[in-house]
Structures are given as structure tokens and as C-alpha cells.
Amino acid sequence: MTEPKMPLWEVFIRARSGLAHRHVGSVHAADAEMALQAARDTYTRRGEGLSIWVVPSAAITASDPADKDALFEPTASKPYRHPTFYDIPPEVGHM
Amino acid sequence: MYTQALNQADTGPKVIEDADKLARFEAKIDAEERIEPNDWMPEAYRRTLVRQISQHAHSEIVGMLPEGNWITRAPTLRRKAALIAKVQDEGGHGLYLYAAAETLGVSREELIDQLLTGRAKYSSIFNYPTLTWADIGCIGWLVDGAAIMNQIPLCRTSYGPYARAMIRICKEESFHQRQGYEIMLALCRGSAEQKAMAQDALDRWWWPALMMFGPPDAQSVHTEQSMRWKIKRFTNDQLRQQFVDATVPQAHYLGLTIPDPDLRYDAASGHWRFGAIDWEEFRQVLAGNGPCNRERMEARRRAHEEGAWVREAALAHAAKRRARAAAAKIAAE
Numbered sequence: 283m284t285e286p287k288m289p290l291w292e293v294f295i296r297a298r299s300g301l302a303h304r305h306v307g308s309v310h311a312a313d314a315e316m317a318l319q320a321a322r323d324t325y326t327r328r329g330e331g332l333s334i335w336v337v338p339s340a341a342i343t344a345s346d347p348a349d350k351d352a353l354f355e356p357t358a359s360k361p362y363r364h365p366t367f368y369d370i371p372p373e374v375g376h377m
Numbered sequence: 378m379y380t381q382a383l384n385q386a387d388t389g390p391k392v393i394e395d396a397d398k399l400a401r402f403e404a405k406i407d408a409e410e411r412i413e414p415n416d417w418m419p420e421a422y423r424r425t426l427v428r429q430i431s432q433h434a435h436s437e438i439v440g441m442l443p444e445g446n447w448i449t450r451a452p453t454l455r456r457k458a459a460l461i462a463k464v465q466d467e468g469g470h471g472l473y474l475y476a477a478a479e480t481l482g483v484s485r486e487e488l489i490d491q492l493l494t495g496r497a498k499y500s501s502i503f504n505y506p507t508l509t510w511a512d513i514g515c516i517g518w519l520v521d522g523a524a525i526m527n528q529i530p531l532c533r534t535s536y537g538p539y540a541r542a543m544i545r546i547c548k549e550e551s552f553h554q555r556q557g558y559e560i561m562l563a564l565c566r567g568s569a570e571q572k573a574m575a576q577d578a579l580d581r582w583w584w585p586a587l588m589m590f591g592p593p594d595a596q597s598v599h600t601e602q603s604m605r606w607k608i609k610r611f612t613n614d615q616l617r618q619q620f621v622d623a624t625v626p627q628a629h630y631l632g633l634t635i636p637d638p639d640l641r642y643d644a645a646s647g648h649w650r651f652g653a654i655d656w657e658e659f660r661q662v663l664a665g666n667g668p669c670n671r672e673r674m675e676a677r678r679r680a681h682e683e684g685a686w687v688r689e690a691a692l693a694h695a696a697k698r699r700a701r702a703a704a705a706k707i708a709a710e
Contacts, residue, residue: 285486287486288692308479313698327549
């Protein structure tokens with residue numbers, strides 16, 4: 283088939299005010315306006331959202347799963363970034 | 378709906394996989410970790426999933442046809458609104474599933490092409506006709522009921538995007554079954570003619586619904602690998618038995634008779650034992666010789682062809698707007 287490919291868009295939805303937009307899936311559409319329309323029909327049939335973002339999938343840069351250790355493992359050796367690392371006498375109270 | 382694709386042999390070329398990578402992959406599966414799109418996976422796993430997820434998607438899309446047949450003739454506005462919403466859900470489910478399949482590196486256009494050229498299959502159940510309004514009740518009650526049995530374990534399938542699509546689908550599916558049962562209930566509480574219509578629909582849908590779970594375990598050799606890779610979590614026969622056990626009391630509540638003279642309750646095991654399934658009928662339907670195979674494919678091909686100008690126009694319009702915006706930007710500089 284020689285039909286040209288419809289661009290792919292990633293869909294993010296804010297479920298309630300106060301919450302961040304969250305990735306829910308993707309849609310194919312010719313342009314941003316139609317992608318919004320398709321996202322609305324596909325992902326909000328039961329009041330799932332108050333706001334939709336659509337982003338061209340090609341615009342997303344993702345980390346490589348193969349780099350997982352190099353990127354994220356070093357934080358495991360830095361417990362001093364967590365509050366429980368520090369000893370505070372109980373009589374000081376909640377801090 | 379439906380894991381019928383998992384009963385097929387994987388016919389792709391045998392690939393010699395890197396032993397270390399394979400061991401790490403299998404350890405991940407054993408540890409109940411999910412496999413994500415960019416993770417390494419054996420070719421046979423990828424191919425099995427593309428086949429399974431896309432055939433599942435095709436089933437949702439083709440499944441819109443038998444029910445769509447009754448939208449204009451639904452008996453009340455309430456029933457009509459529910460049926461439209463249900464058919465729209467099936468379309469949505471097809472789209473979630475196509476998107477999940479695409480994460481494995483196959484394009485939407487290729488998947489649609491596989492369906493329209495007959496290289497990909499869809500669930501056997503949609504090759505049966507919807508002759509009366511009671512068929513809409515039976516589809517919701519039995520076909521969606523069977524689909525839910527199949528789909529709930531798929532929420533824990535090992536491939537992340539498929540599992541997430543299934544969670545969403547299962548949440549939406551339960552209204553489908555309830556609206557179907559409510560239709561059956563209304564008919565069974567109605568006139569003698571209405572009740573006879575309900576019984577006739579059950580007589581026609583019962584056996585095809587049992588076939589939806591696929592061939593008996595003794596014959597479906599290909600499920601073994603899918604079980605090991607946790608794509609599939611229960612065997613065909615386990616799910617079929619679970620469905621029969623859940624459904625028989627529901628039929629009795631309606632005052633309907635299951636069209637199986639051998640059906641009996643086995644008190645020792647707590648299961649409803651059912652008679653022999655006509656697997657020749659199932660093979661014929663899968664081979665393209667069911668009552669509606671040709672009609673369904675014609676409808677899908679026609680819809681695709683008739684929509685071609687819309688897709689073309691949308692892309693042309695988007696290209697024109699991009700070009701105009703670019704020209705305006707240059708003019709402004």
C-alpha cells in the first residue's frame with residue numbers, strides 16, 4: 283500500500299483541576315486540531331478530563347533503556363539526599 | 378476480545394537469539410516485570426504480540442458491524458443511545474489496541490492492510506448475523522461476557538502497552554454486558570413472542586460464544602509458549618469453563634434453556650459440564666466460510682475506500698496550512 287502515513291500524536295489529559303496532565307495514549311491525525319478532536323473522542327468518553335494536550339510523537343526525545351544504570355543507578359548511593367539520613371534527637375520534635 | 382491469534386503457529390523465520398539477552402528477558406518475565414516497547418525482546422515474542430494485539434484490534438473494529446446493524450432499529454431512544462455508545466466504545470477499543478501494536482514497530486497502515494487483504498484474522502464470532510433485536514441482547518450478554526473472561530487476565534499480560542490498553546477496555550466493557558443482559562431481561566419479561574425471540578437468539582449464539590475461547594487445550598499446542606511468556610495466563614478450556622459456570626445461572630434467571638441436552642451440574646466439582654462443541658463449524662468460520670465473512674470484509678473494505686478522500690484531504694489541508702504559516706513567518710521577518 284502506498285498510502286501516506288498519518289502523523290502520530292501523544293495524548294496527555296488533565297483529569298481534574300490541580301492535577302498534572304498525564305500520558306494516556308496516542309492517536310493518528312493529519313494536524314494538531316484534528317489530533318485534539320480524535321483524542322477527545324478516543325480518550326474522554328466518560329468525563330476523564332478537563333484539558334487535553336497533543337504532542338507530535340516525533341518531537342519527544344526519550345532516554346535509552348540501555349542507559350538506565352548510568353542515568354539512574356548513581357542516586358542509589360546518595361542516601362544523604364533523603365531526610366531520614368539525618369539523626370535528630372526525638373526531643374527536638376517533628377522536623 | 379479474544380486471544381484466538383494465540384492459537385496459531387508462529388510461522389516467522391526462526392531467529393537464533395542472544396542467549397544472555399534471552400535469559401535476562403525470561404528472568405524479567407518470571408519476576409512479573411512488564412516488558413516495555415524499547416526493551417530487548419525475542420523476535421518470536423514480538424511477532425506473537427503483533428499478531429495477537431492487531432487481531433484483537435481488528436475484532437473490535439469488525440465487531441462494530443453486527444451491532445451497528447441495529448442502531449437505526451433500536452426499540453427505544455434509551456436503547457438506541459446505549460447501543461451507539463457501545464459501538465463507539467468498540468471503535469475506541471480498536472484504536473487503543475492498534476496504538477499498543479504500533480509500539481512494536483508496525484505501522485497502522487500495515488495493520489489495516491493486513492486486515493483488508495485477509496492476511497490477518499479477527500474473532501470468529503463476528504461472522505454470525507444479527508437477525509433480531511434479541512441478538513443485540515445476546516451479543517452484550519454472551520459475546521461481551523466471554524470477552525471479559527478473556528480480557529481480565531490480559532490486564533496482567535507481560536507486555537506493558539497491551540496490559541494498559543486492556544485495563545482501560547475492561548473498565549469500559551462491563552456496561553456492555555449489563556446492557557445486553559438488561560435487553561434479554563426485558564424480552565423475557567415481555568410477551569410470549571418476545572420470550573421466544575430471546576430463546577431463539579440464545580439458541581443461535583450459545584455455541585459460537587463457547588467457540589470464542591478457541592480450540593480445546595489438547596489441540597492448541599501454540600498456547601504453551603504464550604503461557605510461558607505470560608502473554609496468556611489461562612488456557613482456553615479453563616476460561617471456557619469459567620464462562621459456562623458464570624452464564625448458566627444467568628440463563629436460568631431469565632427462564633431460558635441453554636441449547637445443550639448434555640448440560641448438567643457436577644456437584645462434586647461445582648462446575649457445569651457441557652456437551653461436545655462442533656469444532657468443524659469453528660474451522661469453517663475461521664477458514665472464511667461463516668455466514669457473514671464475506672459481508673464483513675466487504676463492509677470494511679468499502680469503508681476504507683470511501684474514507685480515502687477524507688484522509689487525503691486532511692493531509693493536503695494540513696500541508697497547505699503548514700506552507701502558509703511558513704510563508705507568513707518569512708514575510709514577517
